Every structure is written in structure tokens, then in C-alpha cells.
Amino acid sequence: MATAPRATRSGNGTKANPEDLEAEIARLREDVARLADQLSKTGEHSYSAARRAAAEGAEQLRVKGEAAVESIRANANDIEAQVTDAVREKPITSLAIAVGVGYFLALLSRR
Secondary structure, X not given: OOOOOOOOEOOOOOEOOHHHHHHHHHHHHHHHHHHHHHHHHHXXXXXXXXXXXXXXXXXXXXXXXXXXXXXXXXXXXHHHHHHHHXXXXXXXXXXXXXXXXXXXXXXXXXX
């Protein structure tokens, strides 16, 4: 069953000629190219914003990490000073504690 070719109509109900169709296709191609360019620019902007935010976050983590290391170092120095003072004040007690801890660790390592 053969059908007769249909006449193409434009949006307002009149017949569209090939030149009008070609012009419309050209406009659509331009619109698509413009939209693709805008999407590309938006993607580049989003990428640079995300990269900038990641760099700022990494810098904040580095600063916090350095502060934590410095705090731990200060605490370790304080504990070392306290232990040194305790050993100097009570050397026999310190020696007994060291022997007891050594004996306990020896028992644990045997098992």
C-alpha cells in the first residue's frame, strides 16, 4: 500500500519550502553549538571551583595536622620531664617498677 508524500507544514500551517527548512536546521545547529559551548564553560567553572575547594580543604587539614603533631610533641616532652623528675626523686621505687614491668613483659612474650 503506497502512500502519497505528505506536504511539510511549518508551525503556522503554511507549507514550508526547502530553503526555510535549511535555514531552520542551520539555526538549530547554531543553537546546539552555543548550548554545547555554554555547557563546556559551566563544566570548566565547576571543575575549577571544586579544585579550589579541595585545595583549601587540604590546606586546612595540613594546618590542623601540624597543630596536632605539635600538641602531641609537647605532651610527650611533658611526660618525659615528669618521668625524669620521678626517677630522680625516688630512684629505688623507679627501679622496682622497671623490674616489675620487665618481668610482666617477659611473661607475656613467653606465651
